[in-house]
Amino acid sequence: MKELHSVVCIKPVPDQRFWDKISLDPKTQTLRRAGIPVALGPLDLNALEEALRIKESRGGKVTVVSMGPPGTEEILEWAIVLGADEAVLLSDRAFAGADTLATAYVLASGIKKLGDVDLVFLGNESLDGSTGQVGPQVAEFLGMSHLTHITKIDLTGDNKLEAKFRIEFGSIDVEVKTPVVIAVDKEINEPRLANIWGAVWAQERKINCWSINDVEVDRDKLGLSGSPTQVAGVTTIELKRKGEMLTGEPADIARQLVKKLQTDKVLPEA
Numbered sequence: 001m002k003e004l005h006s007v008v009c010i011k012p013v014p015d016q017r018f019w020d021k022i023s024l025d026p027k028t029q030t031l032r033r034a035g036i037p038v039a040l041g042p043l044d045l046n047a048l049e050e051a052l053r054i055k056e057s058r059g060g061k062v063t064v065v066s067m068g069p070p071g072t073e074e075i076l077e078w079a080i081v082l083g084a085d086e087a088v089l090l091s092d093r094a095f096a097g098a099d100t101l102a103t104a105y106v107l108a109s110g111i112k113k114l115g116d117v118d119l120v121f122l123g124n125e126s127l128d129g130s131t132g133q134v135g136p137q138v139a140e141f142l143g144m145s146h147l148t149h150i151t152k153i154d155l156t157g158d159n160k161l162e163a164k165f166r167i168e169f170g171s172i173d174v175e176v177k178t179p180v181v182i183a184v185d186k187e188i189n190e191p192r193l194a195n196i197w198g199a200v201w202a203q204e205r206k207i208n209c210w211s212i213n214d215v216e217v218d219r220d221k222l223g224l225s226g227s228p229t230q231v232a233g234v235t236t237i238e239l240k241r242k243g244e245m246l247t248g249e250p251a252d253i254a255r256q257l258v259k260k261l262q263t264d265k266v267l268p269e270a
């Protein structure tokens with residue numbers, strides 16, 4: 001059986017534990033991310049897990065690729081600890097402010113430079129932007145087939161696989177030839193936890209940082225100026241409702257709740 005080279009695209013997303021610290025710059029209408037640690041998105045962990053399982057069952061290697069500002073190395077290092085063989089950070093001021101198309105363009109340029117690639121894995125959607133557009137766009141730029149909402153994969157030959165994708169009221173089974181871009185849902189697997197051997201493995205590996213000069217790109221298709229989508233306005237929702245915690249024994253909490261609902265005229269007086 002042929003060994004496979006899987007690439008996993010991982011996006012640096014703001015660490016969920018710090019989301020209350022994220023604010024919007026009223027002038028530029030962009031997120032103030034300074035000082036917010038980045039993390040690997042949950043579906044990207046599923047994408048990485050699937051690639052690692054394929055490496056373990058078939059041989060080959062796993063390369064993780066990310067486009068992001070300096071600091072993104074952290075999530076690439078984590079992916080190596082989990083078992084990735086190689087890591088590439090695509091980072092350059094020219095890439096900043098990219099919409100999904102410009103993001104996919106840079107990721108695809110990086111993947112092309114890697115050479116022979118059989119499988120490209122992504123999360124079906126990211127934790128923050130959540131458009132779900134990057135996977136199909138990367139596939140278009142690479143001239144590969146693509147599958148989205150994937151919940152199961154079975155390698156059935158040297159260059160084909162069967163996959164199950166989720167639809168609203170069930171699922172559909174498909175057979176596809178590699179190379180293929182696969183965007184996964186969380187049902188596909190249970191991501192592994194890191195272990196001590198991962199930390200040892202990571203010490204022997206380095207992250208390759210590629211700038212605009214390292215990939216073949218058309219400069220007009222990069223960053224904010226190369227993005228066909230422009231943000232016309234952003235509105236911050238003002239939360240007027242306030243939560244209140246009732247404490248005590250369950251029966252006491254129930255009495256307090258009924259009293260409050262009666263005061264607010266949601267329930268009739270007894």
Ligand SMILES: Cc1cc2nc3c(=O)[nH]c(=O)nc-3n(C[C@H](O)[C@H](O)[C@H](O)COP(=O)(O)OP(=O)(O)OC[C@H]3O[C@@H](n4cnc5c(N)ncnc54)[C@H](O)[C@@H]3O)c2cc1C
Nearest residue numbers: 009010067097099100122123125126129130131132133134
């Ligand atoms: C006009 C405009 C300007 C923007 N400016 C900025 C900006 O200045 N700074 C900024 O941070 N964001 C900016 N964004 C947001 C940025 O475009 C998105 O974060 C990015 O394109 C990915 O979109 P998404 O999160 O919806 O991806 P999805 O399509 O939901 O992601 C699916 C999967 O694609 C992969 N993926 C997505 N992005 C990356 C990545 N960067 N590297 C590796 N894999 C990835 C992951 O596997 C992810 O799970 C801007 C967006 C627009 C429209």
